[in-house]
Amino acid sequence: xxxxxxxxDPSSSIPLYQQIEGFMKExxxxxxxxxxxxxxxxxxxxxxFQVNRSTLIMALEHxxxxxxxxxxxxGGTTIIHHQPERQWxxxxxxxxxAYVEDGVHYPNLPTIQTINRMEFDPTMIRLGTGELSPELLxxxxxxxxxxxxxxxxxxxxxxxxxxxxxxRSQVSAHLQRVGISAPPSTILIVSxxxxxxxxxxxxxxxxxxxxxxxxxxxxxxxxxxxxxxMKLIGLPMDESGLQVSHVERFKRQYDASLLYTIPTFxxxxxxxxxxxxxxxxxxxxLRIGLxxxxxxxxxxxxxxxxxxxxxxxxxxxxxxxxxxxxxxKIVSPGLRIGWVVGPQPVIERLAxxxxxTDYGSSSLSQAAAxxxxxxxxxxxxxxxxxxxxxxxxxxxLQLLDAHWSNLATWSTPQGGFYIWVTLHANISMxxxxxxxxxxxxxxxPGYIYDRSAKKQLxxxxxxxxxxxxxxAMIELSILIRHIHCLSV
Amino acid sequence: xxxxxxxxDPSSSIPLYQQIEGFMKExxxxxxxxxxxxxxxxxxxxxxFQVNRSTLIMALEHxxxxxxxxxxxxGGTTIIHHQPERQWxxxxxxxxxAYVEDGVHYPNLPTIQTINRMEFDPTMIRLGTGELSPELLxxxxxxxxxxxxxxxxxxxxxxxxxxxxxxRSQVSAHLQRVGISAPPSTILIVSxxxxxxxxxxxxxxxxxxxxxxxxxxxxxxxxxxxxxxMKLIGLPMDESGLQVSHVERFKRQYDASLLYTIPTFxxxxxxxxxxxxxxxxxxxxLRIGLxxxxxxxxxxxxxxxxxxxxxxxxxxxxxxxxxxxxxxKIVSPGLRIGWVVGPQPVIERLAxxxxxTDYGSSSLSQAAAxxxxxxxxxxxxxxxxxxxxxxxxxxxLQLLDAHWSNLATWSTPQGGFYIWVTLHANISMxxxxxxxxxxxxxxxPGYIYDRSAKKQLxxxxxxxxxxxxxxAMIELSILIRHIHCLSV
Numbered sequence: 013x014x015x016x017x018x019x020x021d022p023s024s025s026i027p028l029y030q031q032i033e034g035f036m037k038e039x040x041x042x043x044x045x046x047x048x049x050x051x052x053x054x055x056x057x058x059x060x061f062q063v064n065r066s067t068l069i070m071a072l073e074h075x076x077x078x079x080x081x082x083x084x085x086x087g088g089t090t091i092i093h094h095q096p097e098r099q100w101x102x103x104x105x106x107x108x109x110a111y112v113e114d115g116v117h118y119p120n121l122p123t124i125q126t127i128n129r130m131e132f133d134p135t136m137i138r139l140g141t142g143e144l145s146p147e148l149l150x151x152x153x154x155x156x157x158x159x160x161x162x163x164x165x166x167x168x169x170x171x172x173x174x175x176x177x178x179x180r181s182q183v184s185a186h187l188q189r190v191g192i193s194a195p196p197s198t199i200l201i202v203s204x205x206x207x208x209x210x211x212x213x214x215x216x217x218x219x220x221x222x223x224x225x226x227x228x229x230x231x232x233x234x235x236x237x238x239x240x241x242m243k244l245i246g247l248p249m250d251e252s253g254l255q256v257s258h259v260e261r262f263k264r265q266y267d268a269s270l271l272y273t274i275p276t277f278x279x280x281x282x283x284x285x286x287x288x289x290x291x292x293x294x295x296x297x298l299r300i301g302l303x304x305x306x307x308x309x310x311x312x313x314x315x316x317x318x319x320x321x322x323x324x325x326x327x328x329x330x331x332x333x334x335x336x337x338x339x340x341k342i343v344s345p346g347l348r349i350g351w352v353v354g355p356q357p358v359i360e361r362l363a364x365x366x367x368x369t370d371y372g373s374s375s376l377s378q379a380a381a382x383x384x385x386x387x388x389x390x391x392x393x394x395x396x397x398x399x400x401x402x403x404x405x406x407x408x409l410q411l412l413d414a415h416w417s418n419l420a421t422w423s424t425p426q427g428g429f430y431i432w433v434t435l436h437a438n439i440s441m442x443x444x445x446x447x448x449x450x451x452x453x454x455x456x457p458g459y460i461y462d463r464s465a466k467k468q469l470x471x472x473x474x475x476x477x478x479x480x481x482x483x484a485m486i487e488l489s490i491l492i493r494h495i496h497c498l499s500v
Numbered sequence: 501x502x503x504x505x506x507x508x509d510p511s512s513s514i515p516l517y518q519q520i521e522g523f524m525k526e527x528x529x530x531x532x533x534x535x536x537x538x539x540x541x542x543x544x545x546x547x548x549f550q551v552n553r554s555t556l557i558m559a560l561e562h563x564x565x566x567x568x569x570x571x572x573x574x575g576g577t578t579i580i581h582h583q584p585e586r587q588w589x590x591x592x593x594x595x596x597x598a599y600v601e602d603g604v605h606y607p608n609l610p611t612i613q614t615i616n617r618m619e620f621d622p623t624m625i626r627l628g629t630g631e632l633s634p635e636l637l638x639x640x641x642x643x644x645x646x647x648x649x650x651x652x653x654x655x656x657x658x659x660x661x662x663x664x665x666x667x668r669s670q671v672s673a674h675l676q677r678v679g680i681s682a683p684p685s686t687i688l689i690v691s692x693x694x695x696x697x698x699x700x701x702x703x704x705x706x707x708x709x710x711x712x713x714x715x716x717x718x719x720x721x722x723x724x725x726x727x728x729x730m731k732l733i734g735l736p737m738d739e740s741g742l743q744v745s746h747v748e749r750f751k752r753q754y755d756a757s758l759l760y761t762i763p764t765f766x767x768x769x770x771x772x773x774x775x776x777x778x779x780x781x782x783x784x785x786l787r788i789g790l791x792x793x794x795x796x797x798x799x800x801x802x803x804x805x806x807x808x809x810x811x812x813x814x815x816x817x818x819x820x821x822x823x824x825x826x827x828x829k830i831v832s833p834g835l836r837i838g839w840v841v842g843p844q845p846v847i848e849r850l851a852x853x854x855x856x857t858d859y860g861s862s863s864l865s866q867a868a869a870x871x872x873x874x875x876x877x878x879x880x881x882x883x884x885x886x887x888x889x890x891x892x893x894x895x896x897l898q899l900l901d902a903h904w905s906n907l908a909t910w911s912t913p914q915g916g917f918y919i920w921v922t923l924h925a926n927i928s929m930x931x932x933x934x935x936x937x938x939x940x941x942x943x944x945p946g947y948i949y950d951r952s953a954k955k956q957l958x959x960x961x962x963x964x965x966x967x968x969x970x971x972a973m974i975e976l977s978i979l980i981r982h983i984h985c986l987s988v
């Protein structure tokens with residue numbers, strides 16, 4: 013094989029691995045690279061293309077799956093076909109594509125699919141991601157925790173339907189600290205809060221039920237409820253949270269079964285529901301018989317000196333509120349551990365469905381989570397994260413002031429991950445998304461949280477590094493001006 | 501508090517913890533034990549009741565959740581109410597019970613709910629459990645694996661929708677050993693095979709679709725497909741597996757969309773589909789356009805000198821077969837790691853739904869699974885497990901010969917976990933289940949795998965210890981005779 017003197021173009025909108033895949037495919041189908049020929053090592057190829065190895069591996073994997081090349085167990089990769097394998101080229105009989113279109117479940121929105129995919133491209137600056145930056149995750153503590161687990165009896169069998177007693181006890185004690193009194197038997201361990209929503213949608217709601225929720229809301233961006241045939245009706249918000257005065261009328265008008273809310277550091281707007289609003293909401297919910305599903309994902313991430321008002325669940329004396337919490341926003345999304353708190357019959361029903369869904373959450377993850385709380389790392393880690401998130405928020409606010417002040421207005425969140433930005437100009441958010449993507453910047457347009465939020469953007473200060481943040485915010489401001497000029 | 505001289509009755513049908521709960525509740529509601537009184541330590545209580553601590557904790561937990569007692573952070577448990585908290589006693593407003601009955605998802609059968617619950621009672625002899633005995637799980641290797649992971653970079657973030665590349669590569673190499681050629685891009689990591697079925701049911705099948713499957717089948721005992729509105733139609737089996745001659749007629753008659761099969765060491769019958777039958781099935785499936793969902797859970801658990809015939813997926817040149825595998829039956833159910841192999845568009849569709857369901861499987865579990873295969877422990881562990889399972893099978897066959905020969909006939913499985921027993925007498929299997937439960941023996945009646953299997957029983961030799969097995973098999977034989985006498 014001759015020396016490779018071609019390199020992918022980092023400024024192109026085509027991902028690097030696709031460019032490499034295309035280049036190699038051409039060499040192979042043209043016959044320039046012949047069947048039986050051995051490719052250079054991954055290291056050598058990555059060096060030749062000036063990409064990192066994971067990018068190269070992705071390209072090789074695609075070529076493998078199309079039947080052009082094959083890895084050998086003794087090492088090395090060989091060209092095995094000039095043509096793609098028939099099996100992968102045209103839909104194989106039976107026509108699986110018909111099946112792919114047939115399922116009950118909605119596919120994700122194309123924008124969300126793109127975001128899900130591009131979040132794994134390490135070259136992207138992720139300015140919308142609802143996830144802590146890897147450098148904020150407690151690497152060192154988890155390493156210690158693993159070492160500790162290695163000394164204990166390994167939990168390798170199935171676990172109780174509600175989750176391990178050890179973890180439920182720890183979660184119970186943890187919840188006590190935010191004012192929620194929940195014995196272990198009223199707690200169900202789930203694989204992240206998204207699964208909690210899936211279980212609630214499958215286990216508690218009739219098909220065709222209606223849920224009220226904030227508008228905009230995170231829940232619009234996932235299909236947990238819509239795919240099960242539920243309708244979502246958005247309630248207007250103000251700076252104190254959702255407007256409770258509308259709840260009774262909406263409940264009547266739409267025959268709503270449940271109200272979903274993120275009262276603290278709301279996703280995507282960052283709003284905190286005031287204490288008075290919380291009490292009003294509970295009173296209304298009780299009076300009109302509308303139970304509440306409370307999402308406490310960002311609860312502990314406050315930046316000021318005081319914690320936000322207590323969760324609805326803490327104020328609830330009548331069992332009105334199902335509460336969902338998660339480890340993903342503070343400790344580790346990869347653990348896939350969250351919990352639902354509620355009246356025992358509800359929790360037991362959800363546990364039964366959980367058993368039917370996946371026979372319980374990973375016992376390794378449950379053991380690690382129990383060890384995390386048990387070792388007492390949580391409180392200090394929270395303090396660290398709060399401090400660091402506040403710095404990041406301040407940085408992003410400075411960048412907004414410096415570069416976006418003529419372009420937009422925005423919220424100043426007192427906690428959580430997000431700044432909700434409203435552009436002055438009426439530009440196509442889809443176009444901004446696409447152009448930003450071409451420049452290696454991933455943003456979350458407002459319309460994935462509310463179809464009518466055409467001028468909004470959810471910026472996250474949790475993920476990108478400060479340098480990346482600055483570069484991306486400046487580049488985006490230029491893009492916005494540019495798209496605006498083209499469209500007027 | 502006076503010395504406690506009452507003890508729960510181990511021969512009662514009421515679980516020990518419920519007896520303790522009842523005893524303590526009476527003491528508290530009668531006022532004999534007063535509010536503010538401190539209970540003895542858990543250790544002391546467990547000793548007084550002569551139960552192990554987990555049983556005691558379960559009783560205390562129930563009392564806590566009903567508001568009678570509360571744990572103090574300084575240690576110790578105190579009586580706080582004479583009456584159950586109103587909130588837990590009557591259905592709280594809003595009436596969650598209405599919601600509990602409303603969900604889309606079917607609840608598990610009562611028998612299955614009982615099995616799921618009683619499997620966590622450590623005093624039960626589990627004679628039906630489809631799970632390796634804890635002593636067969638690779639405790640020591642996993643301990644080493646954890647120690648190794650503690651030295652690596654911790655995977656704490658979200659993972660790719662398909663699962664980590666590291667694990668998919670390992671699974672790809674693993675599948676190669678059973679003859680299945682599957683590049684990593686055609687593999688989706690799931691949280692156990694049950695989740696694979698959930699994803700396939702939500703992602704590939706229209707509501708109201710029909711699936712063909714063996715009769716009996718494991719699939720009847722779970723609701724993955726039925727809850728999503730699918731119909732299951734059972735195909736007759738013989739000693740070579742499902743009778744392929746019926747497939748075309750059934751497909752036409754019921755307009756079936758998919759055929760589910762466990763060709764190797766079938767659950768619950770232990771049958772192996774012959775090589776010829778496999779080729780016939782593939783040929784028929786291709787000709788009539790009926791794709792196959794192959795469950796390879798027991799694939800590697802053969803007892804003879806030779807592996808069983810290759811999986812259908814290994815013989816499939818046309819992309820007819822979706823293959824599902826799992827780590828639960830050989831390595832660890834607690835890991836919750838399995839995989840689906842299929843054409844790329846199908847895998848990508850399933851991955852999209854997986855992202856909507858739980859944002860991917862635990863990254864700890866994925867890292868542990870990749871390390872397991874990477875460290876090369878799998879092959880040797882398989883050999884150990886095969887040898888031990890064979891011993892256990894032989895033991896159970898001896899017990900059957902010695903104590904059941906006048907009562908039943910049974911299969912002699914060449915691998916897997918199960919012996920399918922058919923009783924001569926027409927006794928109520930539900931009654932046998934209940935009576936066995938009272939004697940601390942948990943069995944899986946045939947009717948959970950096929951409603952018409954009224955005289956069958958799935959015995960598992962994988963879980964119970966050999967001593968327990970003997971005791972339970974003798975006790976069951978007496979019970980069967982006893983119930984038969986009562987019923988004639």
